[in-house]
Structures are given as structure tokens and as C-alpha cells.
Amino acid sequence: MLAVQVLINALVLGCLYACIAIGFSLVWGVLNVINLIHGSFIVLGAYLAWGAYQWLAISPWYALVIAAPLFFVFGYLLQRLLLNRVITAPVLVTLTLTFGLDLILNNAMIYYFKADYRKLTLSPPTGSISLFDVVVPVDRLIATASALVLTGLLYLLLRRSKVGRAIVAVRLDRDAAVLMGVDVKSIYAIAFGLGAALAGCAGVLMALIFPISPLTSSAYLGKAFVVCVLGGLGSVSGALAGGLLLALVEGVGSTLIGPAHATTLSFVLLIIFLVVRPQGLLGRKGFE
Amino acid sequence: MVQSRLARYARISGSLLIAVAGLAGSASLASAEDVIRFGAPLPITGPLAPEAVKQQMGYNLWAEEANKAGGINVGGRKYKVEIVYADYQSNTPRSVQTTEQMITQDKINFMFGPFGSGAAKAASTISEKYKMPTIAASASSSQVYDQGYKYLFGTFTPNDTLTTPLTQIIKAKAPEVKKVAILARNDLFPLAIAQEMEKSAKANGIEVAYFEKYAINTLDHSGTLSQIKSLAPQWIFVTGYTNDLLLIRKQMVDQQMKAAVVTMIAGPAYQEFIEAAGQSAENISSASWWHPAEQYAGKDIFGQTSNFVKLFRAKYNSDPDYAQASAALCGALFQMAIEKVGSLDREKVRDELAKMDVVTFFGPVRFGANGQINSLEPPVFQIQNQKAVVLFPDAIKQGEFKLGVN
Known part of the structure; x- marks a missing residue:
């Protein structure tokens, strides 16, 4: 048992x-930006859920609906105003920029939320469901279901919508996409906005499960990183596969x-994957 | 002609220079005379930042109270207290550098040790080298004091003074407890406490059915807890900091784990743990070095324990915990030693600390030959109805031990 x-x-x-990692994977896969602010976005999402419940008595399920557009706009503007200026620079430059932004956001949260x-x-x-001797907590189950729904929505968006196809096109071949009339800067901003929205939603769900503090952002970021390497960049299912493998x-262990x-x-395991299978379990170029 | 004019100019400017230097010198002398500088290296940023904030609250409260009373009385002359903070970014090697910098460059008069046992031990080598009297507010592990140092003092008793009374209470009140599972954060203090618990359990005939460490920053304990559940221990003993313990407690509830006794160290001593854990904190037992319910008539600046609690509440709008109280105590002890000897001489203050035997708001204070306090009886308490209720020592007992954590 x-x-x-x-x-x-x-x-x-x-x-x-997977829920923690999916936004990180999208941004890394499409923009080739290792977004170090991702962990702090998740924590900010968690504070949003906490504040909404504590002060306005808004249930976290509704907070999810608030968080998604709010974080999308935040991420979109961040990319449009700051990251797009250095997006063509070597990866170290964007890494440093997101590192700096993370320091600012994280310390601002320590300042305001303590x-x-x-x-x-x-x-x-919400309690737990028990079947024979096996127990599953309901909040984790709901968070899992929400994570699967979010992942599914992202998959559909990338697969079916015009914006989604444009995101995939930019990732596959930036220059060709420009020639086809894709506004690359705006696509970058949309992809980053989506990544932020996913992080914000992940934060709302994590608020139900983990204690909330600005100090936990590095733990989330670390998990997201490992999941992406294990699962492989460039596919929605990769994040899921990586998350499951890591948890297992x-x-x-x-x-x-x-x-x-x-x-x-x-x-x-991470090192073994980096040596033997650097593309990860399901890694592919472009989000398909 | 030109030469003599030049010489005169040089003389005048030279004497001017000397006069200015003299003025500046006397000005700095005057300000140095009026102020006693206490160095406090703290992990103000990084993972230990919440702990640094607690210590700062304690030091600041003491400094404010001391200054409100006009300052520290050194042989009839009042000196203002100034606390010099430096951030070592939760990085132990950097705490050593910071300590040296404070002594050599910031010219502090006395020193508070950095946070926790690890950093306090590392930095004590530096204060010993410069013969700088240092009081550590949050170092309990005996390894910190076993170095034969003369200038280091600490206000926490050794870890076993927490686990032994706890085990004895549980043995007396819950004879059905035969098996204990111990889960410890793999970190100096939490692990040391867990090892003491293992010894106490064995000494009292309780079987240690499980003893494991979990890594710092662990995000999920479900596997570990499932395993503990399958062993069905009557007593679950977990060490860690607030975040770990909140997560573990939540996951215990998730997995519907029940036990006669659940003990957690060090989270429940903090108000934020009780608030965040809510109903799930009920009947969790713990032990710490101090508790606001204690009632001592101190000879220090704070006097009664209740007066300290009142002052703390007025300033911070919350109840003090042992970390904040210990920091305030360190300041109060320096003040008493300095006022007693009537001098800022480090040797004299050190000797006074070494032979100190006094009751404070924190409890009786007497340091052993190794510098660690040996006069305290740390309280054991249990969360009942969202409040910490003291079970031991008998002198300040507030309630009876309750069995059953669901």
C-alpha cells in the first residue's frame, strides 16, 4: 500500500x-530567455491569492481568473519596455537583466509583505479523499486538474490560434517569420506575457499548498529549471513529462x-540527462 | 622677500591646518565619548532574513529603552547606545569578514554575535583574536562554546535542556507513547536538536522507529510522511524552521496522519506559525528558551518580564518570542556589566560578564566556564486554542498537557 x-x-x-515549469519552458523555448524572474512571479501570484482571500474573501478559484490577465499585462509590458531592447543580445545579457529584475521584485515583496x-x-x-489506505488531498487534486487544464489551454492556443502559430513560427525561424509578416517584437511580448500569466496562475494554485514567502521563489525557480531540462524545451508535454519524472x-528516492x-x-538525474540526452525527454525545436 | 613671504604663508597655513585637525580631533573625541557602539553582524538579506529582523527588533528595543533613560551610566557619565548593523547576506564565511571589519574599521566597543550556532562559532574566532567581548543571542550548540574561548558568551542553554524535560513530561503524561519518529531539517541547529531528541528518547525507553533528515528547501514531504504513517508512531517529532514546519504540518493533515503527540521545534514558538497553521496547530507541543508567560523580577533595564512584553507590544504591536527577547537580553547584559565596572575597558567588562549572577526579565543569568549560560530552565509549551500554554517549569505552568493531534 x-x-x-x-x-x-x-x-x-x-x-x-509541471504547473510551476510550464511558463518558464514557454519563455525559454520561444524567446531563448532564461527567465529568472519566474519564481518571483509565482510568489506574487500566491500573494495575490492570499490577499484576495484574506481581505476580499475572493476564493482562489476566482483569483485564478483575476491573476491570468493581470500577469499577462505585467509580463507583456515588461517584455515590450525592457526585455525587447536586449532580446537579440547574447543569452547572458537577458539572463542578467531578468536576474536584476528578480532582485527588484523579490526585495520589493520582502519590503511590502515582510x-x-x-x-x-x-x-x-477541503480535506482529503481516501480510498482503502491511499489518501489524496483534495486541494492538490484540484490544483493538479487546474494545471492540466492550463497546460491543455496553452497547447490549444499554440496549436490552433493564429497567435499561437506565429509564436511557434518565430521560435522555429525568426527571420523567416519576419519575412512572412509576423511582428516579432509583439509576438515576443505576447509569449512573455503568457509565461507570466502561467506563473501567476501557478502561484495562485501553489498558495493553497505551500507556505507563502518571497524567500520561496528560488525553490520554485530551481524546480522549473530541472523540469525543463528533464522534460525538454519546446513542447507542452515536455514540461508535464519532466515534472512527473522529477516527482517520481x-x-x-x-x-x-x-x-x-x-x-x-x-x-x-539532471546531470545524466545533460550528458546523455541534452534535449530532454520530449525536447523539440519550436512549440508544436 | 618672496622667500620670507612664502615661509610666512607656509607657517600660517601650517598652523591653520593643525588647528583644523585639532578641532576635528576634539570633535570626534567628544562624539566618541558620548556613544558606545555595539556591532551586530546579521543576515539581513538572504534566506535567514526573517531571523535577522527578529534580532534587530530585540537590539533596537533595548537601545531605545537605554537611550530613553539617558544612556548607559559609565562611572557617572551617560553614554548613548548606538547599534552598528552589517549585512552578511546569510553567508557564514562573510559573517567572519563582517565581524573583522566591524572591529578594525567601524571601531565598535562591544559585539553581538551573528545569527545561529554556525555563524556565531565561525565569527567567535575573530572576536577572540581582538579580545572583543561578544554575546551571541541565538547560538545553542555546545560546539560553539567548546573552543576554550574567553570572550564569547551565549544566552541559550545547550540543546538537550529542551528535549529532556519534554521527554519526561510525555513519559509521565502519555505512557502509551512507545515509538517516536524523528524528522529533522539537515541544518546545524535543527539536526542537533533532533539528535538530542534521539538520545532523550533512548534514555527514557522510547523506541526511535524512524530517524531521517530532509534537505533544506524541500518542497514536498509526502513520500517521507507516508512512510512515517506506515510505521504508526505515537510520537512524531519534527525540527525545522517556520516554512518547513508549516508545510509538513499541512501535508500531515492532507495524509490524515494522527498521533498522540506531535512536537515541532522551532516554529510553534513564533506567533506567525500559530497564525498560519490555524486549527492544525492545536495540541502541537514544543520547547524554547524563553516564553512571554514567564514571570521574573529582573534587575536589568526591563525589570519584570511582563514589562518587557508590554514595551515590546507597544513598539511592534506583536508578542515577543524567544529570539527577540534573547537579543534584547544581550544588550541589557552588556549594560549591566558596563555600569557595574564603570568603564568601557573590554577586559573589565569581559570579567564582569564572566562572573555575572543576576536575575533578568529573561530568567536567571549565569555563564558557565565555557561562556554558555547554564542557569536557565527552558519552558515546554503546547498550542491550545491558538495560544501557547506553558507546561514546564512548574513555577510558571499555565495548563495541563493534552493528548492527541489530528
Whole structure:
């Protein structure tokens, strides 16, 4: 029974990891920008959910609807006004810029929200479902479902919509896309906005599960990075595959060899992937 | 003619220069005489930032109170207190550099140790080298004090003074507790406490069914908790900081884990843990070095424990916890030692600290030969109805131990 419980835990956690990583993967895959502000976006989303529930009694499910457009606009403007100026520069320049932006946003959050840990506790609590001896917490289940829905929506957007095809086109061949009449700068801004919106939504969902503090942003960023390398950039399913693999390794590893080594194990896996399969499990060029 | 004019000019400008230098010198002397500078290297940024804020609150409250009373009385003359802060960015090696910089460049008179056992130990080498009396507000591990240093003092008793009374209470009140599972954050203090717990459990005939460490920044404990659940221990003992413990407590509820006793160190001592954990904090037991419910009639600037709590509430609009109180105590102890010897001489102040035996708002203070306090009886408490209720020591007991954490 313990084995089944561990597997179920990993499955749920894997979807949460995918949810954390999907926006990061999109921005990295399309813009070739390693967006270090991603973790802070997630934390900001979590504060949004917390504040909305605490002060306005808005349930996190509605906060999701508020967060998505708000973060999209925020991300869009950030790309349009700042990142687009250096987007053609070597990757280190954009990396440094997002690093600086992250410092500003993170410290601003420490200033306004303090570094204290907060917790969004729903009343009444959502509880857990138990079947035989296997227990699954409802909030994680809902977050997992929402993560899958968000991922599905992103997939549809990229696959079916004109903007989505333009995003994929820019990623595949920037110059050809320009010749076909695609406004690259605006596509970049839309892709970054989408990445931010996904991070904001992930934050709202994570607020239900993890304690909230600006200090957790680096943990989210670290997970997003590992998930992208494992799953591979450039496909929606890659983030999902990477998240599941990471959660499975951590879950099984912590049960078999102890929780102290679970993180080590996941990074060993990361190194193996970087050496043996650098494109990741499902890596492809362009979002398809 | 020209030469003599030049010589005169040189003489005048030279004497002017000397006069200016003299003025500046006397000005700086005057200001140096009126102020005692206390160095406080703290992790103001980085993962330990919340801890630095707590210590700052304690130091600032003491400095404010001391200055409100006119300052520290050194042989009939009042000196203002100034606390010099420096950020070592939660980076232990940098705390060593910062400490040296404060002593050599910032010209501080006395020193507060950096946060936690690890950094306090690292930096103590520097203060020892410069013979700088240092009081560490948050270092409990005995390894910090076992270095044979003369100038280091600490206001936390060794870790086993927390786990031993706790184990004895549980053994007395919950005889059905036969098995304990211990989960520790892989970090100096949380791990040291967990190891002490393991010893206390074994010494009291309780089987340690599980003992594991989890990595710093762990985002998920579901696998570990499933495993602990499958072992069905009556006592679950978890160490870590507020974020870890909130997450673990949430995941325990998620997995519908129940136990007769759940102990968490060090989160429940903080008001923010109780607020954030809400209902799930009920009946969680813990221990810490100080608690606002204590009632001591101190001889220090704060006097009664209740007076300290009142002043703290007035300034910060929240209840003090042991970290904030310990920081304030460090300042109060320096003040008492300096006023007693009536001098800023480091040797004399050091000797006074070493032989100090006094009751403070924090409890009785007496340092052992190694510099670590050995006079405190740390309280054991339990969260009941969203409030910390003291169970031990008997003198300040507020309630009875309750079994069952759901």
C-alpha cells in the first residue's frame, strides 16, 4: 500500500511541478530567455491569492481568473519596455537583466509583505479523499486538474490560434517569420506575457499548498529549471513529462534512501540527462 | 622677500591646518565619548532574513529603552547606545569578514554575535583574536562554546535542556507513547536538536522507529510522511524552521496522519506559525528558551518580564518570542556589566560578564566556564486554542498537557 501511496503522491506532485515549469519552458523555448524572474512571479501570484482571500474573501478559484490577465499585462509590458531592447543580445545579457529584475521584485515583496511565512487556509478546509489506505488531498487534486487544464489551454492556443502559430513560427525561424509578416517584437511580448500569466496562475494554485514567502521563489525557480531540462524545451508535454519524472525520482528516492538524498538524486538525474540526452525527454525545436 | 613671504604663508597655513585637525580631533573625541557602539553582524538579506529582523527588533528595543533613560551610566557619565548593523547576506564565511571589519574599521566597543550556532562559532574566532567581548543571542550548540574561548558568551542553554524535560513530561503524561519518529531539517541547529531528541528518547525507553533528515528547501514531504504513517508512531517529532514546519504540518493533515503527540521545534514558538497553521496547530507541543508567560523580577533595564512584553507590544504591536527577547537580553547584559565596572575597558567588562549572577526579565543569568549560560530552565509549551500554554517549569505552568493531534 505504501508503494501505491508513494506513486499517487508523485503523480500529483509531478503535475504541480509541471504547473510551476510550464511558463518558464514557454519563455525559454520561444524567446531563448532564461527567465529568472519566474519564481518571483509565482510568489506574487500566491500573494495575490492570499490577499484576495484574506481581505476580499475572493476564493482562489476566482483569483485564478483575476491573476491570468493581470500577469499577462505585467509580463507583456515588461517584455515590450525592457526585455525587447536586449532580446537579440547574447543569452547572458537577458539572463542578467531578468536576474536584476528578480532582485527588484523579490526585495520589493520582502519590503511590502515582510519575509514572514503566511498560509492560505480555506475554511472549511477541503480535506482529503481516501480510498482503502491511499489518501489524496483534495486541494492538490484540484490544483493538479487546474494545471492540466492550463497546460491543455496553452497547447490549444499554440496549436490552433493564429497567435499561437506565429509564436511557434518565430521560435522555429525568426527571420523567416519576419519575412512572412509576423511582428516579432509583439509576438515576443505576447509569449512573455503568457509565461507570466502561467506563473501567476501557478502561484495562485501553489498558495493553497505551500507556505507563502518571497524567500520561496528560488525553490520554485530551481524546480522549473530541472523540469525543463528533464522534460525538454519546446513542447507542452515536455514540461508535464519532466515534472512527473522529477516527482517520481524524488518520491521513490526519499522513500528508499531517505529524504536527505532526494534532492541529490534529482540533480544527479539532471546531470545524466545533460550528458546523455541534452534535449530532454520530449525536447523539440519550436512549440508544436 | 618672496622667500620670507612664502615661509610666512607656509607657517600660517601650517598652523591653520593643525588647528583644523585639532578641532576635528576634539570633535570626534567628544562624539566618541558620548556613544558606545555595539556591532551586530546579521543576515539581513538572504534566506535567514526573517531571523535577522527578529534580532534587530530585540537590539533596537533595548537601545531605545537605554537611550530613553539617558544612556548607559559609565562611572557617572551617560553614554548613548548606538547599534552598528552589517549585512552578511546569510553567508557564514562573510559573517567572519563582517565581524573583522566591524572591529578594525567601524571601531565598535562591544559585539553581538551573528545569527545561529554556525555563524556565531565561525565569527567567535575573530572576536577572540581582538579580545572583543561578544554575546551571541541565538547560538545553542555546545560546539560553539567548546573552543576554550574567553570572550564569547551565549544566552541559550545547550540543546538537550529542551528535549529532556519534554521527554519526561510525555513519559509521565502519555505512557502509551512507545515509538517516536524523528524528522529533522539537515541544518546545524535543527539536526542537533533532533539528535538530542534521539538520545532523550533512548534514555527514557522510547523506541526511535524512524530517524531521517530532509534537505533544506524541500518542497514536498509526502513520500517521507507516508512512510512515517506506515510505521504508526505515537510520537512524531519534527525540527525545522517556520516554512518547513508549516508545510509538513499541512501535508500531515492532507495524509490524515494522527498521533498522540506531535512536537515541532522551532516554529510553534513564533506567533506567525500559530497564525498560519490555524486549527492544525492545536495540541502541537514544543520547547524554547524563553516564553512571554514567564514571570521574573529582573534587575536589568526591563525589570519584570511582563514589562518587557508590554514595551515590546507597544513598539511592534506583536508578542515577543524567544529570539527577540534573547537579543534584547544581550544588550541589557552588556549594560549591566558596563555600569557595574564603570568603564568601557573590554577586559573589565569581559570579567564582569564572566562572573555575572543576576536575575533578568529573561530568567536567571549565569555563564558557565565555557561562556554558555547554564542557569536557565527552558519552558515546554503546547498550542491550545491558538495560544501557547506553558507546561514546564512548574513555577510558571499555565495548563495541563493534552493528548492527541489530528
